[in-house]
Amino acid sequence: MYIDFHTHGKLAKKLPFSTKYTDWLMGEAMCAKLDAICLTEHFNTLQFDELYGYLMKVCKREGDSLITREGLRIFAGMETDIAEGGHILTIGTPENILELNARLEPYKEKGRFLSFEKLMDLFQEYPVIVGAAHPYREGGHIPELPLEQLRRLHFLDLNGKDVALDREYFEEKTGALAKILDVPMISGSDTHQAVQYGCVRTHLKDTVNRVEKLYEQIKAGNYDIVVSPYAAFQVKTAGLLKKALKEIHALGGDYVSVLTGQ
Numbered sequence: 676m677y678i679d680f681h682t683h684g685k686l687a688k689k690l691p692f693s694t695k696y697t698d699w700l701m702g703e704a705m706c707a708k709l710d711a712i713c714l715t716e717h718f719n720t721l722q723f724d725e726l727y728g729y730l731m732k733v734c735k736r737e738g739d740s741l742i743t744r745e746g747l748r749i750f751a752g753m754e755t756d757i758a759e760g761g762h763i764l765t766i767g768t769p770e771n772i773l774e775l776n777a778r779l780e781p782y783k784e785k786g787r788f789l790s791f792e793k794l795m796d797l798f799q800e801y802p803v804i805v806g807a808a809h810p811y812r813e814g815g816h817i818p819e820l821p822l823e824q825l826r827r828l829h830f831l832d833l834n835g836k837d838v839a840l841d842r843e844y845f846e847e848k849t850g851a852l853a854k855i856l857d858v859p860m861i862s863g864s865d866t867h868q869a870v871q872y873g874c875v876r877t878h879l880k881d882t883v884n885r886v887e888k889l890y891e892q893i894k895a896g897n898y899d900i901v902v903s904p905y906a907a908f909q910v911k912t913a914g915l916l917k918k919a920l921k922e923i924h925a926l927g928g929d930y931v932s933v934l935t936g937q
Contacts, residue, residue, distance in 0.1 A: 676882040677901075678711040679704070679872065681754070681764060681808060681832055681863020684730075686920055686930070688720035694729055696931045701743050703869030709876065711740070711748035713863070715764045715808075718755040719783035723776050727751065731769055738884030739768045750886065754808055755779065758788040761815035764832060764863075767803035767886055775801060791820055795827045804890045806858075809834035809865065811848045818852055826856050830893060835864035835874040838902055839910035859893040862900045868920075871913035874906040 682704070684697045704712055716726060730749060734741035741749040751769040753776060754762050765775065778797065782789050789797070798805050807828055810817040817825070831853045837845040853860040862875040880897040883889050892898060903909060920930040 676710045676748075676879045677708060677876045678713070678748075678879060679709055679864050679866075679876060680713045680766075680806075680830075680861050681715050681834065681865045682712045682872075683754075683865075683867040684714050684716050684726050685720055686867055686917060688717040690721070690921070690924060692722035692725050692729075693931050695935060697726065697729065699931075699935050700869050701747050701749070702745055704872050705745055705747050707869070707872035709747065709872060710882070711750065713750045713752045713764070713766050715752035715754045715766070715863070718753045718776055718779055723753075724773060727769055727773055739886045740884045741769065748884070750889065755794060756785070756788045757791045757794055757817075759791055759816045759820060761791075761810065761817040762808040763791070763794060764806045764808045765798055765803050766805075766889070767801060771801045771803060775803070791817070792824055795824070799827075802886065804829040804886060806830035806832055806861070808832045808863075809837050809845075810852060811845055812837060818848075822855070825852075826858075828856060828858055829890060830858050831856070831860045833860050833862045833875065833900060835862070835866070835871060835906060836910055838862075838875055839907040842902065842906070859896065859898075860900075861893055861898065862902075866913060868913040868917045870916060871909050874903050874909045876901045876903075 730741055734743050750766050751772040752766040753772050807817045831849050833849050850860050861877045864871050864874050866872050878899045879892050923930040
């Protein structure tokens with residue numbers, strides 16, 4: 676099963692949710708040879724609950740995952756900012772992710788983000804798996820946190836945007852921290868725009884539909900990370916396209932119709 680552990684269902688968190696855009700993204704994920712994704716939408720995106728409400732309505736439930744009409748498997752997730760600087764990925768059932776997101780409502784503005792320790796305390800109340808997103812990206816401070824706190828993580832994210840910038844550096848740094856913490860390093864594209872799908876993928880040996888089984892697979896090392904030879908081109912192109920589509924929206928145009936032709 677080829678899975679992307681870090682994806683988004685909207686073009687940008689401050690733009691309105693669009694069912695057409697999300698449908699297009701899910702379809703493009705399959706075109707990029709993905710069997711599954713973890714939909715780790717920003718916890719403070721507009722209409723977070725509507726995004727998941729829509730997917731739970733139109734998808735078939737299989738275990739903890741949702742299956743689109745086209746057959747893409749979706750594991751629910753969330754990307755949360757921490758006060759120290761950095762992002763934390765959480766993967767769980769749709770119900771648990773929605774409940775956690777509601778509980779984080781008072782902490783969705785910069786200056787009010789929870790600390791890493793308090794966020795982990797909250798997550799520990801739920802059967803979710805938690806990882807550090809792009810831990811060595813500029814502006815983040817996750818590697819500087821106390822080791823006893825970092826060892827509460829379940830995985831680290833080798834991020835597609837970082838790999839496209841400098842694969843050797845980010846792979847070495849993230850891999851070294853993963854060894855110190857004794858946690859797996861998996862991969863996620865961090866895409867908001869479908870061109871970026873497939874820049875990195877994680878190949879699991881088995882197909883799973885439960886979050887617990889997903890964690891068992893990566894903890895046991897039953898996976899390989901696949902990096903596209905075109906990763907840098909994909910990420911650069913996706914960034915340019917995202918910028919253009921946001922400008923269309925800012926000028927009052929319908930970026931979804933421009934993109935999908937619908």
